[in-house]
């Protein structure tokens with residue numbers, strides 16, 4: 001049963017090494033055997049001194065060249081919402097999306113939020129980037145997807 005096998009592959013620990021990213025070049029993972037966090041990757045225009053996410057071929061302000069840039073892995077939630085309608089791309093229901101102001105450079109990015117704690121986000125929450133197998137790539141293939149999760153999960157007494 002191929003469908004069953006595919007499901008098992010996604011849920012296995014270590015599957016992150018096997019699955020492709022939902023989009024090339026938007027995050028990096030620590031090398032095999034190394035510890036560390038995933039990092040968000042984007043672009044930087046020297047002429048405008050502005051960061052971009054995702055990286056564009058040409059700067060949308062000056063049409064100049066855009067170089068690759070490490071955008072860090074932490075930020076602050078600017079605004080967010082929980083989407084309870086039927087999700088696209090095999091995402092869990094509900095799932096969260098929001099704008100996150102990146103700590104490294106202040107760039108405001110639109111991002112997926114951790115579906116395991118959709119109701120725990122607040123404006124101003126400190127978040128950190130994570131990557132896991134989540135949903136599919138639009139063609140039904142499982143993929144790795146970056147999302148922001150809370151730096152500190154609420155304790156049981158707060159929940």
Ligand SMILES: [Zn+2]
Nearest residue numbers: 045048059062
């Ligand atoms: Zn520019």
